[in-house]
Amino acid sequence: MTGTNGRGDADELFLMEAQQLAESLEAGLLDMQSRPDDKALIDRxxxxxxxxxxxxxxxxxxxxSQFLHHFETAxxxxxxxxxxxxPALIALCLRARDHVVALLDGGGPEAGAPLLAELGAMVSSVGDGAADASDGWRLSFHLAPDCLILGARPQGLLDExxxxxxxxxxxLTDRLPDLAAIEPDRLWxxxxxxxxxxxxxxxxxxVFIFNDGGLDLDLQRDGVPEAGAPDDPATVTGPSAAPSRDRAMMRVPAERLDExxxxxxxxxxxxxxxxxxxxRSxxxxxxxxxxxxxxxxxGMRETTMSIRMTPIETITGRFRRLVHDLNDSLGKQIVLEIEGEDTELDKTVIELLADPLLHxxxxxxxxxxxxxxxRRALGKPDAGTIRLSARYSGAEVVISLSDDGRGLDLGRIRARAEERGLVAPDAELEESELRAMILHPGFSTAETVTELSGRGVGMDVVKRTxxxxxxxxxxxxxxxxxxxIDMRLPLTLAIIDGLLVEIGxxxxxxxxxxxxxISELPEAHADGSRGSRFLNIRDQLVPFLRMRDLLGCEGQAGPWQKVVVVTAGELRVGLTVDRIIGSSQTVIKQLTPLHAALKTFSGATVLGDGSVALILDVPQLVAFGQTRDSTEAA
Incomplete structure (x- = not known):
């Protein structure tokens, strides 16, 4: 049973590494479009x-292995x-790469033969000028005696x-000991x-890259004496010539990180x-x-969270492939620019973002x-540009996706919204409200439905995600x-440093x-029945929210209220609180579906005494303060 489990783990590890290699292969092929003469890239x-x-x-x-052998030969x-x-070669190689992924997923090999035939016909010079097969290599090798214990499969090497x-x-049986000395788990x-x-x-x-430890290998050209001099460049013997491998990396299933x-x-x-x-004691x-x-x-929290943090670049490869395919299917010239690929987010956030960004x-x-x-008639370049960028902004990461296309037709959006009963014909709406209409379920202004879009399905999913x-x-x-389109997202969904305050x-x-x-609330603003709703913070007027009023607290506030100035992007707002208790590590617990509609809170946490404290949603509070500021100004 142990052997079976070990074999299953090994296969799982192989599939994980193979998927990463397939992604690296795709990225390299796409890079070759802009760097066709980059020898290092081709070697990669x-x-x-x-x-x-x-x-x-x-x-x-x-x-x-057989498909890749012929792919590699071409x-x-x-x-x-x-x-x-x-471009034709890259497109064909990408199709071959897709077949590799299909084989990894259990697909049949029958689709591979036409691809290889097409690739061989394109690269017609394969095999020309090759060395005479008679001038071949002589190879002999012994693997490390304990290689079977470590999971090596000599049959796989021989097949390759x-x-x-x-x-x-x-x-070769020259190292086979006497029968009494044979150990069944060692390779002789x-x-x-x-x-x-x-x-x-x-x-x-x-071929031996995964079996170089303890490998005894002798490789010589035909015609070179068996005992060729060590300094003869045609003689390459011994394990020292085997490529070294970095053994510092260790792969861990994502489920274990979650646990x-x-x-x-x-x-x-x-x-x-x-x-x-x-x-208390x-x-x-x-x-x-x-x-x-x-x-x-x-320390353990910081280390664990750093392990979970993943750069955006782990999902951008699929976006580049998508744009490559869209160039052909749409008949457009599209350039994808990506900035801030090293920006890191919690792995769960990265995984959930992939599909919305694709849409x-x-x-x-x-x-x-x-x-x-x-575009030419409008004085624009023939090629349209889609730009994806990621950057840090305080406790958030801002991911922006923009294009230099035609923009939104607000008149058409308004007409479609009225047609669907989302807006009354005489309603007065801000431009920002009209633009936000495209995030409603089923909303679309497309005149025709294509294979890619036009049914109004997707933008609401992006918003919901x-x-x-x-x-x-x-x-x-x-x-x-x-x-x-700007998306503001928290750096992590698990544990944060929090400021504990008391309100009502x-x-x-x-x-x-x-x-x-944090500062004291000026005495002039202590009476909530009068006074300005702005504070002078470092020579700037900052709107502030009386949290007691917002949360419906009864009774009078104490004499020494505090103002906590919080930021979301470039926006700031002050929050009045009764007391500052202190800072602590905060484990975020998700709210139940019944409470999820309360936009003021982003979750809850359990305090040291076992009680529960709600976590204030800073972006929502800042947006609320900005909206109220705009309403009062009007």
Whole structure:
């Protein structure tokens, strides 16, 4: 049973690595469009092909390994400069890469033969000028004796070597001990064979890339004496020539990271309760132990959260592929520009963002960007540009998607909204409200339905996903100059540093990263029945919200109210609170569906004494303050 489980884990690890190699292969092929003469890039693509082929053979994926062998053989002509990098070649290689992914997902190999035939016909120079097969290689090797215990499969290596053209394969028994000394879990056999001369040394050695530890390998050209001098460049023997591998990386299933984050969250709550009990006890030793546990819990929280943080670039590859395909399907020239790919977000946020961003890009390409002839008539470049950017903004990450297309037709949006009964014919709406109409379920102004968009399905899903992530979405557009959609998202969904405050006898948490500063509420504003709703903060007028009124608190506030100035992007608002309690680590618990509609709160947290404090939603409060400011100004 243990062996079966180990084999299953190994296959799972192979599939994980193979998917990453397939993504790297796709990214490299797309990069070749703009850098067709980049030799290092072409070598990287070839290396991905070869590594994927080798690991596929090692884990028994014969169809995958054979397809990649022929794919690699055809691509060798590109690597050697015998065939130029062209858009047609890249498109065909991308189709071949898609077939690789289909094989990894359990698809049949029958679709591979036409692709290989098409690729071979295109790269007609493959095989020309190759070395005479008679001038081949002699290979003999012994793997490390304990390789079977470590999960190696010699049969997979032999299968891969056969796909390279190995012949005259012989088993070497010269290291086989006496029967009494044989240990069944150790490998005593070796192999000897001949290989075609058109293979390079690197191609042969890369077969053993996952078995280089303890490898004893002898590789020589035919015609070179067996005992060739060590300084003879045609003689490459011994394990020292095998490529080194970085063993510092370790792959962990995402489910284990989620479980670890949950445990750390519970630890933070338990640590807060311990600190509360220690403070009440007055025992200095217990207080000291509680402080030490707090320090350790904080370090563990920061380490765990850093492990969960993932750069945006992990999902941008699929966007580049989408735009490449849209160029052909739409007959448009589209350029995708990406900025801030190293910006990091919680892995859960990244995973949930992928599909909404794909929809936004499709929508921009299909309905936002004009055809080349229309753009030319408007004085625009033939190629339309879609720009995806990510940047930090306080406790949030702002992800923007913009295009330089036709922009939103507010008149058509208004007419469609009235037609659907979303707006009364005589209603007065701000432009921002009209633009936000496109986020309503089923709303579309497209005159025709295409395979990509036009049914009004998708934009509401984008909005719902962003709100599910405790974020906000804004739409801006200028007719004739394009549309921009900004999504503001929290850095993490798990644990934050919070500022604990008291309002009307209840405790609330404000995300500390959004807090700009804290000050006393001026006496002139202490009476809520009169006075301006603005404070002079560093020579700027900042609107402030009386949180007691907003939360419906009864009774009179104390004499020493505080103002907590919070920010969301470029906007600021002051929140009046009765008392500042202090800062603490805050484990975010999601609200129930019954309370999810309360936009003022983004979640709840358990305090050290076991009570619950609601977490104030800073972007919503800032937006509320801005709206009220605009209403009063009108």
């Amino acid at each position: 693509v070839f290396r991905d092909l070869h590594t994927l082929k080798g690991s596929g053979a090692m884990f028994g994926h014969v169809e995958l 691509f060798e002509a590109v690597r050697e400069g015998a065939f130029p990098v062209t 070597l056969r796909t390279l053209g190995a012949t005259d394969v012989e088993v 056999l070796g192999w000897r064979m001949r290989l075609p001369g058109n293979l390079t040394e690197d191609q042969i050695r890369e 670890m984050m949950d445990r750390v969250g519970e630890l933070v709550i338990a640590e807060a309760r311990l600190a509360e009990l220690a403070l 007055g025992d200095p030793q217990l207080v000291g132990v509680a402080e030490e546990i707090q320090r350790l819990a904080t 936004l890009i499709r929508n921009s390409a299909d309905h936002g960007l004009e055809a080349a002839e229309d 962003v709100e599910q992530l405790r974020g906000s979405i804004e739409v801006d557009s200028e007719p004739g100059h394009g549309t921009q 006898g209840e405790r609330y948490t404000i995300p500390l990263a959004a807090v700009e500063h």
